Amino acid sequence: MFFTIEPDNGLAIYDQIVRQVKFAVASGALAPGQLVPSLRELAGQLALNPNTVARAYRDLQAEGILDMVRGTGLEVSSKAPKACRLEREKLIRERLRSVLGEARQSQLAEDDLRTMFSEELTALAAASPSKSKNR
Amino acid sequence: MFFTIEPDNGLAIYDQIVRQVKFAVASGALAPGQLVPSLRELAGQLALNPNTVARAYRDLQAEGILDMVRGTGLEVSSKAPKACRLEREKLIRERLRSVLGEARQSQLAEDDLRTMFSEELTALAAASPSKSKNR
Amino acid sequence: MFFTIEPDNGLAIYDQIVRQVKFAVASGALAPGQLVPSLRELAGQLALNPNTVARAYRDLQAEGILDMVRGTGLEVSSKAPKACRLEREKLIRERLRSVLGEARQSQLAEDDLRTMFSEELTALAAASPSKSKNR
Amino acid sequence: MFFTIEPDNGLAIYDQIVRQVKFAVASGALAPGQLVPSLRELAGQLALNPNTVARAYRDLQAEGILDMVRGTGLEVSSKAPKACRLEREKLIRERLRSVLGEARQSQLAEDDLRTMFSEELTALAAASPSKSKNR
DNA sequence: GTGGTCTAGACCACC
DNA sequence: GTGGTCTAGACCACG
Numbered sequence: 001m002f003f004t005i006e007p008d009n010g011l012a013i014y015d016q017i018v019r020q021v022k023f024a025v026a027s028g029a030l031a032p033g034q035l036v037p038s039l040r041e042l043a044g045q046l047a048l049n050p051n052t053v054a055r056a057y058r059d060l061q062a063e064g065i066l067d068m069v070r071g072t073g074l075e076v077s078s079k080a081p082k083a084c085r086l087e088r089e090k091l092i093r094e095r096l097r098s099v100l101g102e103a104r105q106s107q108l109a110e111d112d113l114r115t116m117f118s119e120e121l122t123a124l125a126a127a128s129p130s131k132s133k134n135r
Numbered sequence: 136m137f138f139t140i141e142p143d144n145g146l147a148i149y150d151q152i153v154r155q156v157k158f159a160v161a162s163g164a165l166a167p168g169q170l171v172p173s174l175r176e177l178a179g180q181l182a183l184n185p186n187t188v189a190r191a192y193r194d195l196q197a198e199g200i201l202d203m204v205r206g207t208g209l210e211v212s213s214k215a216p217k218a219c220r221l222e223r224e225k226l227i228r229e230r231l232r233s234v235l236g237e238a239r240q241s242q243l244a245e246d247d248l249r250t251m252f253s254e255e256l257t258a259l260a261a262a263s264p265s266k267s268k269n270r
Numbered sequence: 271m272f273f274t275i276e277p278d279n280g281l282a283i284y285d286q287i288v289r290q291v292k293f294a295v296a297s298g299a300l301a302p303g304q305l306v307p308s309l310r311e312l313a314g315q316l317a318l319n320p321n322t323v324a325r326a327y328r329d330l331q332a333e334g335i336l337d338m339v340r341g342t343g344l345e346v347s348s349k350a351p352k353a354c355r356l357e358r359e360k361l362i363r364e365r366l367r368s369v370l371g372e373a374r375q376s377q378l379a380e381d382d383l384r385t386m387f388s389e390e391l392t393a394l395a396a397a398s399p400s401k402s403k404n405r
Numbered sequence: 406m407f408f409t410i411e412p413d414n415g416l417a418i419y420d421q422i423v424r425q426v427k428f429a430v431a432s433g434a435l436a437p438g439q440l441v442p443s444l445r446e447l448a449g450q451l452a453l454n455p456n457t458v459a460r461a462y463r464d465l466q467a468e469g470i471l472d473m474v475r476g477t478g479l480e481v482s483s484k485a486p487k488a489c490r491l492e493r494e495k496l497i498r499e500r501l502r503s504v505l506g507e508a509r510q511s512q513l514a515e516d517d518l519r520t521m522f523s524e525e526l527t528a529l530a531a532a533s534p535s536k537s538k539n540r
Numbered sequence: 541g542t543g544g545t546c547t548a549g550a551c552c553a554c555c
Numbered sequence: 556g557t558g559g560t561c562t563a564g565a566c567c568a569c570g
Contacts, residue, residue, distance in 0.1 A: 004240065007340070009233045010145070010230070010233065012568070012569065013340075013569080013570085014568095014569080014570090019237065019241075020240070020241075023240065023241035023242065026241065026242075027241065027242035029242075048570085049341065049569090049570045050570090051569085051570050052569075052570055055569085055570085088241055088243065089243075089247075089251070092234065092237060092238045092241065092243060092248075092251070093251055093255065095230075095233075095234045095237070096234050096238075096251060096252065096255055097255050097258075097259075098144070098145075098230075099227065099230045099231050099234055100252075100255050100256060100259055101259065102154070102226075102227060102230070103227045103231075104259055104263070105155075105158065106154075106158035106161065106162065106223050106227065107158065107161070107162035107164075108223065108224075108227060110256065110260070112224075113227075113256070114256075116224070116227070116228055116231060117231065117235075117252055120228065120231055120232050120235050121235060121245070121248070121249075123232075124232075124235055124236060124239055125245070147544080147545060147546090148545080148546075149545080149546090173556085173557065173558085174557080174558065174559095175556095175557090175558095183546085183547090184546065184547045184548070184549095185548095185558095186546075186547075186548085187545085187546060187547080189558075189559075189560095190545090190546090192558085193558095193559090197332065203557095203558070204555095204557090205412070205418075205553095205554060205555060205557080205558080206454065206553095206554050206555025206556075206557050206558085207555075207556090207557065207558095208556095208557060208558080209557090209558080274510075279503070280415070280503075282559080282560060282561090283560080283561075284560080284561090289507070289511075290510075293510070293511035293512065296511065296512070297511065297512035299512075308541085308542065308543085309542080309543065309544095310541095310542090310543095318561085318562090319561065319562045319563070319564095320543095320563095321561075321562075321563085322560085322561060322562080324543075324544075325560090325561090327543085328543095328544090338542095338543070339542090340542080340543085340568095340569060340570065341541075341542050341543085341568095341569050341570030342541090342542065342543095342570075343541095343542060343543080344542090344543080358511055358513065359513075359517075359521070361507075362504065362507060362508045362511065362513060362518075362521070363521055363525065365415070365500075365503075365504045365507070366504050366521060366522065366525055367525050367528075367529075368411075368414045368415065368500075369497065369500045369501050369504055370522075370525050370526060370529055371529060372424065372497060372500070373497045373501075374529055374530075375409065375425070375428065376424075376425075376428035376431065376432065376493055376497065377428065377431070377432035377434075378493065378494075378497060380526065380530070382494075383497075383526070384526075386494070386497070386498055386501060387501065387505075387522055390498065390501055390502050390505050391505060391515065391518070391519075393502075394502075394505055394506065394509055395509075395515070417553070417554065418554080418555085419553095419554080419555090453555085454554090454555045455555095456554090456555050457554075457555060460554080460555085
């Protein structure tokens with residue numbers, strides 16, 4: 001699959017999986033009815049403890065993003081895309097607001113912050129020319 | 136003092152103290168040679184256990200931000216301002232990079248991200264008119 | 271494990287643990303990649319509070335001697351042996367220098383000091399025939 | 406006076422004073438009946454809190470090394486020289502034994518330890534050519 | 541199971 | 556008064 005896990009980015013691993021599944025659904029990469037990778041498969045790919053993946057899938061089931069299909073696996077629910085599109089912006093905006101809040105509280109000048117933002121954005125685009133026009 | 140603790144913002148309390156002390160030094164609010172509040176004093180103000188404050192101050196000593204003056208307290212070291220200014224940028228840039236990385240990976244359009252950034256920035260400025268030119 | 275704690279030898283208990291871990295790594299008794307005893311295990315063996323062991327392990331992490339493996343424990347880092355060998359010499363040399371400095375300042379004759387050194391060394395060797403060639 | 410205080414050599418400041426007074430008596434630099442510097446004088450010279458010096462003098466009185474002479478100060482007792490000569494060796498030997506014990510326990514080779522001892526001894530002699538034959 | 545955090549409270553050394 | 560250490564025990568997140 002197309003997930004990438006970074007330990008030590010502050011987020012728990014299971015939470016990174018949860019977020020990325022939601023993002024994949026939001027972007028259409030995972031469509032309703034489609035099966036997500038099995039526990040063992042994903043755990044193997046990401047070199048994680050299956051329990052960790054299980055924890056993520058459990059949370060996703062609890063939120064109604066994934067539905068259990070007995071004997072088959074977990075599939076993306078029909079209501080997932082709408083929910084995930086809303087969720088995506090919320091999740092990212094939350095983290096962004098948190099960073100900005102800390103920056104302001106630290107008396108960092110707004111201009112420095114804008115500069116930092118631009119720098120990181122271009123650095124990111126350079127590192128992985130993912131999604132301007134082509135992809 | 137002028138510290139504010141938010142339990143459950145994801146960061147450990149002692150780490151919030153560490154960051155805020157660094158930020159205060161970076162902004163000049165705490166000058167070298169100045170004593171930080173005593174363990175018991177700060178613990179009292181923030182309604183924390185003295186051990187929690189001690190943990191934060193111990194970390195700051197280990198980083199060379201604070202120097203112990205026996206029987207007197209902990210004072211801001213002479214090398215602290217430079218170190219803290221660098222640290223402040225590093226801490227914020229790290230978190231910013233992490234958010235941006237997640238946003239990109241989530242296929243969020245760059246323009247949406249820029250918009251989000253601007254919105255949050257102005258929202259923040261409105262909420263607390265901290266530091267334009269006039270204040 | 272093979273640690274021994276002496277309360278009231280002037281060193282804090284957590285510091286004794288730190289030193290002994292470093293010494294164990296320096297001597298090869300603890301190899302990189304190997305897990306140190308868990309907090310609770312070591313605390314049980316030494317009849318200490320787990321927090322005390324945690325403090326020691328935390329310091330060792332901060333110095334890069336131990337790496338955390340989430341959900342598994344703490345392992346000796348790959349860079350630890352070199353660092354610990356240097357550290358061992360430094361720690362002992364520091365204490366030695368301090369004693370010698372005091373001796374000299376006390377006007378103790380250098381020859382008396384040499385005699386004292388030899389006496390203690392042989393007394394020590396007699397007490398625990400640790401490491402000549404044969405053992 | 407001829408005392409030197411090193412904070413952070415592991416010994417409490419008051420203890421360093423106690424030891425150095427004893428050493429001065431042992432070497433004859435302070436003779437029975439002679440007055441030691443007043444609290445304020447010594448505290449001023451060493452840039453210490455007078456309470457710290459008071460603590461040291463109090464301990465020395467308790468051991469019978471110093472006698473209070475009302476309205477005059479503290480003088481070296483008649484029994485001090487003999488006691489201090491015995492004490493000097495004991496104090497230094499204790500610390501030396503402690504270092505050696507740690508070195509052995511750390512698996513440091515005996516030869517390395519001997520080398521270290523010689524190095525530090527010559528370094529010390531070079532730093533302050535105090536007391537071979539001439540002084 | 542692992543380590544991490546926090547609280548509570550006691551005791552100590554030092555200034 | 557200051558910080559430092561240690562104990563005890565609870566709770567949490569993670570794997």
